[in-house]
Amino acid sequence: MHERRGFLKGLFGLGTAAWSLPLVGGGLATGTAAAQTPPPPPGKKLGYALVGLGSLSEHQIAPALASKTKHCKLAGLVSGNPDKAKAWAQKYGLPERSIYSYDNFDRIKDNPDIDIVYVVLPNSMHAEFTIRAAKAGKHVLCEKPMAVSVKECDQMIAACKAAKVQLAIGYRLHFEPNNLEMVRLAREKTFGRVKVIEAAAGFPIGDPRQWRLDKKLSGGGSLLDIGIYALQAARYIAGEEPINVSARWSRTDPVKFKPGVEESVLFTLEFPSGILANCASSYGCNLNRFRASAEHGWFEVQPALNYEGIKGRSRSQQGPKDWDLPVVDHFAAEMDDFAECVASGKPTRVPGEEGRRDQRIMAAIYQSAASGKTIAL
Amino acid sequence: MHERRGFLKGLFGLGTAAWSLPLVGGGLATGTAAAQTPPPPPGKKLGYALVGLGSLSEHQIAPALASKTKHCKLAGLVSGNPDKAKAWAQKYGLPERSIYSYDNFDRIKDNPDIDIVYVVLPNSMHAEFTIRAAKAGKHVLCEKPMAVSVKECDQMIAACKAAKVQLAIGYRLHFEPNNLEMVRLAREKTFGRVKVIEAAAGFPIGDPRQWRLDKKLSGGGSLLDIGIYALQAARYIAGEEPINVSARWSRTDPVKFKPGVEESVLFTLEFPSGILANCASSYGCNLNRFRASAEHGWFEVQPALNYEGIKGRSRSQQGPKDWDLPVVDHFAAEMDDFAECVASGKPTRVPGEEGRRDQRIMAAIYQSAASGKTIAL
The missing domain is CATH 3.40.50.720 (NAD(P)-binding Rossmann-like Domain)
Incomplete structure (x- = not known):
């Protein structure tokens, strides 16, 4: 256990530096x-x-x-x-x-x-x-x-x-070794520059009476609850703040999903360096993967956001590699x-300012989906 | 070989019905x-x-x-x-x-x-x-x-x-068994209704002097050449025609990628049934996967568009399954x-009318990326 702490401290150092720099x-x-x-x-x-x-x-x-x-x-x-x-x-x-x-x-x-x-x-x-x-x-x-x-x-x-x-x-997930490895590989350009990020988070929601589907309690739909993981991943993998967002949303079950509680919302983030991120959020299906595609290979976590069992892997010109990182209780x-x-x-x-950044982008995602326009951030 | 032809004919029948119906x-x-x-x-x-x-x-x-x-x-x-x-x-x-x-x-x-x-x-x-x-x-x-x-x-x-x-x-790919299996699983709702499609196609382009990077010969960038596979996949998996598209594009290397020749373009398609598709196209990195996420499971091909070695798999509540479909020379x-x-x-x-549908949508993708607006189709 002592070793695990040491390992985590190492990652913490990296994580803090990597994420605080570009924010x-x-x-x-x-x-x-x-x-x-x-x-x-x-x-x-x-x-x-x-x-x-x-x-x-x-x-x-x-x-x-x-x-x-x-x-x-x-x-x-x-x-x-x-x-x-x-x-x-x-x-x-x-x-x-x-x-x-x-x-x-x-x-x-x-x-x-x-x-x-x-x-x-x-x-x-x-x-x-x-x-x-x-x-x-x-x-x-x-x-x-x-x-x-x-x-x-x-x-x-x-x-x-x-x-x-x-x-x-x-x-x-800022404390999860596979997600931290995604950040490291992106930041160190191990596979060259990251060009495209795909991040998807979702689950098929059950009981229609739960608070998550009541806008007064939830404040919105799948995005605030689960899609926020995809937004986070896009941001921490890119290591930059997005300059704009475009989004589309969907409600296929109007009984379960009332107005203001989107079932699915897909959004694209554009980053200053030219990285583009396709993100998906859904209460209609399981989505559970973050992937970065770079010049000379790709790396991903899938499942990406489970409480247990997160697995990462990469593929370069040297072939595929399954990661074997410590298991941590998040x-x-x-x-x-x-x-x-x-x-x-x-x-x-993970200060309040970091939460506020996501909140601001999520508001823009809703604004884009409602207006059909790309929203500058 | 005779059996293979028989198998293909069976799929052809399915494919034709499945793809001609919704178009x-x-x-x-x-x-x-x-x-x-x-x-x-x-x-x-x-x-x-x-x-x-x-x-x-x-x-x-x-x-x-x-x-x-x-x-x-x-x-x-x-x-x-x-x-x-x-x-x-x-x-x-x-x-x-x-x-x-x-x-x-x-x-x-x-x-x-x-x-x-x-x-x-x-x-x-x-x-x-x-x-x-x-x-x-x-x-x-x-x-x-x-x-x-x-x-x-x-x-x-x-x-x-x-x-x-x-x-x-x-x-x-209309003749490739794993891609046809994607269509079958979507159409037969084997894992329930499809909610989100992710389709990505790309490769890191080499020689900057090749015709693909010369707008006079190529007519555009990665979308026309490779992203079209992602557009196709989204359409044949959804089995519907999209009602609108939103897109963002990127050129991170202005020497290699001249104006009008986008390096990457990400686009979101909205379908009448509420299916949303996140698609990505790139000349900057390898992208090679089509996935459908449905109510009770997901199914995907990855690699999705290689000349050889396409592999499909699915995951339902019963667990994961690697497909074992015939290998076909496309x-x-x-x-x-x-x-x-x-x-x-x-x-x-795959008549000219099918090619024209993609061409119309690709024009709308460029229009959306240029204008920052969702384009109705």
Whole structure:
């Protein structure tokens, strides 16, 4: 395990450098302000409170905090369902004082066991709980998408700056070795310059009553929820910010997909160096692959965004190669990294500004699909 | 070999039905007029004359006619290079009277050994030689792209109609078992409805002095030459005609790629049923895959468009499956099929009207890329 950490640190260094260099705008990362807050004692495991005890918290995040993280642990719960919260507290051995409802959540400010609030709520609730957590003096890790509008992103960033807390977005693939290898191969031009990127993310959505299909809670359709992975991949593989976007969308089932909740949306990003990226997002079918095609070969991850089982490969003039990279729990890596950032004052590689960039592009994607025009970014 | 033919006939039947059903507009196939010409004696191998003795003729078409076709053979040569033509004639045992220059080509009308002219010239010469061949009373197989403008396509179709000869376009993948399997799986909804198609075709182009990079000869860039495979695939997998297209293009090397000769162009097609297709074309990198993502699985060919070694596979809830379909020489299958069409008066599945549809869409792709607007089709 020690070796794995070492390996990850190596990749972290690369990842941070590679992704921070080309990113445009947004000023300083939120993290730089947070350096002023007193760091926790060295060696202390930081405490995370989970806001929202849905499937992601239950099956990924809580198990990671229970047995996989090195620098943090589960320290609090925030739920709208008191019975569920009680059962969780029992399971994870949490005291009653660390269980909160959405109403009394703000009292979390008086709980010294909780350093970081992880917002795992439906999209439209991200802004409110991020801002409330910041006001309570807690650092915030907020699931993707950051919010449902750029304006909300601005408010979240401002609230965290004002409170001198760090804000990170739950972009777990920034901590996944195969995705990081994609970035390395692109940045080092191992196969020459990247010319075309293809990134697709989707799944056939089930229950039509779920929050993802309710625009009030989701803020949109497949793009905000799953297509954002394709947008992220295009951006981190290109290592540049897109200069424009063109998009088309589709709803083949008007009962399941109401207006404003697109089933599929395809979008093309143009980057300053001439890289073009074809991206796809869908709630109608499985899409799960990021590929970069370069002058002398291609490299891809497929599956690209599963919680487990991500596989990368490349093909050059020397032939095909299956990668054999360490298997990492994305959520454990993401939470440990942020805990280290909070502890050391080092800025996170996935700050609110990064979430805001995606939000701005996603708004342009919707604008392009609705207008039939390429939107300059 | 007999079994293979039987298998192919089965696929041909399917392919014809599947592709002719959804295709819109264009009136009757050119082939229907040709039914009035007297068929050659049964059992006779029809004679092909090759116009243009470049790499494709040398390495694919002539060898196929020499040893792989059942219903046709090499019977004539048309070349701008007398020495080359003489060497070819010697190699393939052709009489001197069946060798033509571009100037005296029209005398081909008096040569009873030649039934079909296969135009394998640079794109901008397709229209002229198709029309001259038709006027000489010969049926015409013309390489893709059919021409460099829709107007030329109209002239070619009109010339063949007037001469009561058939016109086919060299869409060899309509005769390739893995590509036909893609069509079958889409049409039969084996994995449910197709939602998203991804089709990409490209290669890193070499010698900057070649005709493909000279707009006067090529009529455009990668799209007309290689991206047309992606456009074709999107259309035959969808089984519908697109209602609009959005495109972006790129030239990263202005020395190699002059204005009007795009290096890469990405385009999104929207189909009436809601299927969306992301397509990519490039002279900057290898792209070689067609994939359909459906409700309950996906299916793909990769490599998709090589002369040899095309491989298909699918993945459903039952797991992955590598296809094991017969290996076919695309050019032999294409030329044999057209010979049979000519002999029987049956319309070809790849008529001039099919080439014209692509030409119209390619013009819209360029228009969209230039204007930044989605173009209705």
